[in-house]
Amino acid sequence: MKLHQHFLQLHSRFGSVDSVETTLEEIGKLLDCTPRNATNIIRSMSGDGWISWEASRGRGRRSKLSFIAQPEEIAVQSMLQAINRKDITRAIDQIRIHKQSSTLQEHLQGWLLSYFGHHAETSSDRQIDTLRLPIRQPLHTIDPLYMNLLAESFVASHVFDGLVRRTDESDEILPSIAHAWETDDTRTQWTFFLRKEVLFHHGKVLTAEDVVYTFERLIRSSRRTLYSLIYKQIKAVRALNPTTVTFELEEPNELFLPFLCTSRAAIVPKDLNQMGSLRFGTAPLGTGPFKISEMNEGICVLEVFAPYFQGRAHLDRVEIVHVPWATEETGANANADQLSPFHVIHNPSAADGTRSHIHSDTTVRKFFTCNTQKAGPLSDPTVRAHLFGCLQGDRETIKTDIPASGHTGAIPIQIATIPPYKPDADALARRLEEHGYSCTVVSVSPEEFKGDVRLASDLILFSLFRDQDRQLRLFDLYLTIAEHVDSHMRIDIEQTLQRVARESDPAARAGHLDKIERLLVREHQLYILSEKPLPTAYLPSVRGVTFNSQGWVNLRTIWFPPIAIKRSGDS
Numbered sequence: 001m002k003l004h005q006h007f008l009q010l011h012s013r014f015g016s017v018d019s020v021e022t023t024l025e026e027i028g029k030l031l032d033c034t035p036r037n038a039t040n041i042i043r044s045m046s047g048d049g050w051i052s053w054e055a056s057r058g059r060g061r062r063s064k065l066s067f068i069a070q071p072e073e074i075a076v077q078s079m080l081q082a083i084n085r086k087d088i089t090r091a092i093d094q095i096r097i098h099k100q101s102s103t104l105q106e107h108l109q110g111w112l113l114s115y116f117g118h119h120a121e122t123s124s125d126r127q128i129d130t131l132r133l134p135i136r137q138p139l140h141t142i143d144p145l146y147m148n149l150l151a152e153s154f155v156a157s158h159v160f161d162g163l164v165r166r167t168d169e170s171d172e173i174l175p176s177i178a179h180a181w182e183t184d185d186t187r188t189q190w191t192f193f194l195r196k197e198v199l200f201h202h203g204k205v206l207t208a209e210d211v212v213y214t215f216e217r218l219i220r221s222s223r224r225t226l227y228s229l230i231y232k233q234i235k236a237v238r239a240l241n242p243t244t245v246t247f248e249l250e251e252p253n254e255l256f257l258p259f260l261c262t263s264r265a266a267i268v269p270k271d272l273n274q275m276g277s278l279r280f281g282t283a284p285l286g287t288g289p290f291k292i293s294e295m296n297e298g299i300c301v302l303e304v305f306a307p308y309f310q311g312r313a314h315l316d317r318v319e320i321v322h323v324p325w326a327t328e329e330t331g332a333n334a335n336a337d338q339l340s341p342f343h344v345i346h347n348p349s350a351a352d353g354t355r356s357h358i359h360s361d362t363t364v365r366k367f368f369t370c371n372t373q374k375a376g377p378l379s380d381p382t383v384r385a386h387l388f389g390c391l392q393g394d395r396e397t398i399k400t401d402i403p404a405s406g407h408t409g410a411i412p413i414q415i416a417t418i419p420p421y422k423p424d425a426d427a428l429a430r431r432l433e434e435h436g437y438s439c440t441v442v443s444v445s446p447e448e449f450k451g452d453v454r455l456a457s458d459l460i461l462f463s464l465f466r467d468q469d470r471q472l473r474l475f476d477l478y479l480t481i482a483e484h485v486d487s488h489m490r491i492d493i494e495q496t497l498q499r500v501a502r503e504s505d506p507a508a509r510a511g512h513l514d515k516i517e518r519l520l521v522r523e524h525q526l527y528i529l530s531e532k533p534l535p536t537a538y539l540p541s542v543r544g545v546t547f548n549s550q551g552w553v554n555l556r557t558i559w560f561p562p563i564a565i566k567r568s569g570d571s
Helices: 002-014 024-031 033-045 072-085 088-097 102-115 150-157 208-220 270-274 277-282 381-392 396-398 419-433 471-482 486-504 504-524
Strands: 019-022 053-054 063-067 116-123 126-135 164-166 174-175 178-183 191-196 234-243 244-249 288-294 299-304 317-322 345-348 354-369 411-417 435-442 457-465 524-537
Touching: 002 024, 002 033, 002 063, 002 072, 002 208, 019 419, 024 033, 024 317, 088 178, 102 277, 116 345, 150 288, 150 299, 150 317, 208 234, 208 270, 345 435, 354 419, 411 419, 419 435, 457 471, 471 486, 471 504, 486 504, 504 524
Parallel strands: 126 317, 411 435, 411 457
Antiparallel strands: 019 063, 053 063, 116 126, 164 174, 178 191, 191 244, 234 244, 288 299, 299 317, 345 524, 354 457, 354 524
16 A cells, blocks of 8 residues: 555656656655665566656666556555455545546546445444435534534534424424423523433533533633524523522513524533643533544444433444545535435435435525625625626626726626535626626635624625524524624614514524515525525435434434344444
């Protein structure tokens, strides 16, 4: 395997030309070895037909090196050797290095089909069921306070529990860690009654003090996170006894209980401080059906937590592997989704007829909003109307010159987004440039995106995950949009959101939120680029497929019927 790495190093240094003159001394320095070892390396590569080496003898004379093999071929060989040795980290490293190579992707299809999915074996007369899943988003942290990505939330939903949870198919809220709850007539005092003997993964019994610590940690945080306005309205949280905890809100908010169903409100142990937040992010301790036994940039391994209070999961082990097909350049391209031939996976656009399909009610909406707080062209409503008309294909608009806006020549537009949506932003920029706009795309990390870059841009491109938490997500989104619209519209939005927060009927809340959307669209402040369902494909052998509130497959409930089981140690 080391010979493969040496070849790739040589090709990276000299492969830009058909042949190059060099010496064994130079090769030894590049490969960090002696000239004698360099001689053996060159002899092995020549014998394998990877390179051609025309040696020249004598001091100061240079030999001729030519490459015969392609680096993708050698990378595939190296990766397959790593796979055979079960060195998945090294294999994924090869994918990451050559992720742009269509040749490498083609070679990997057979391996991907065999490696991912369900695998069963017996060890000491015990059946071990393992499910391997690929994800395209890297996992940085599973800490509920710090996570930003959907993939992180997916893992967190199996590692942690909240006080309450949603059902799979309706807006009904059910018990979880809390078996019951009640509120007073003012709707500002909420009391939760906790189950007894709920265990964290390190064996500690959960008490009301852990709940208090969890929410005080959220309240104290200076980070701007999803749903922060809701938990910042918690005036106090107190443990009345080991199994009873009470919340006091500054004002009534009917989204408080739905918020408690989200991964952000997952309960963490109060002794988290002894570990430190950084370590807790990759070695978290929750009460969920699975515990993390390993987590790094390439793989996250979940092991079943047998004492789980809602019943043991059927699977014994889940390996979630980061396969970095989607890059910043291609992350939103449809082609990336054509590489998803797995047993249980989202967005399987290339899934064949052997797979069953099921749809949750979850969709992904991509959109952009206009920053009219910025002293720029989009503060002019006629410019916004023209821009929207061009995107909608309005013939009359397209024929019309861009309205005067204080600029001469093409109107400059800055589009802010995050790396996964940069291809969408680039496509938007190209469409606008066809109609006389001059666009610059600024792509920053999700953490930076929460800062000043939005208010320094003209268009803000993002997405909305429309799942069972959609009212919470819309509430949070419209609060953010209110920061960069004119003062009159801001007042309208904030007043409507106040009605949302005080409305106990979910259907009535939805009506208020729809009213805000119609207002933003009518005033050319919000443009919906696309909305697509989030399908899941799986082999017919999978049983017990259900979804959590975010539309992700619930790993606790799925299982596989008996098959020919491989015994541990079999070849």
